[in-house]
Amino acid sequence: MQSQNPIIADLVKIANSAAGTMAGMTREARESARERLREAMGGIDFVSREEFDTVKAMAQKAREQADALEAKVAALEAKLSKK
Template sequence: MQSENPIISDFVKLANAAAGTFAGMTREARDGARERLKESLGGLDFVSREEFEAVKQMAATAREKQDILEAKLAALEAKLAGK
């Protein structure tokens, strides 16, 4: 059998109200922080993964072509030096 003590009942109500208020404050703080982060990052220009991978591939191809041209140049210089 449960007794109805008004002091305990009031304390439980107060604790529940405080927990609800704290949960609301936590939610508000999290949402506010998320909005501030979005605003601060909004001015930055980010590239997509696809764009990054495309430019990375272009750079690798250009590097390979450069290596080939350097080898050809070295061969031509060696040929000219041998004459």
């Protein structure tokens, strides 16, 4: 049901415009904050999850190899001490 009163129609238009303006301002503020955060974080080096997992796997493999070599050295030392 539409109002025949032009004052009410104008008030509705103003309210709709204000709501649209507020939504636009909110969107603009959010984008501005994101941009500032990107600039602030720009100097920090982050690694991707894939790179992290790759390096973690490499470290695990190196640890396993070091443990194996340690066991071999201990076995050789024990063998030499028997002689």
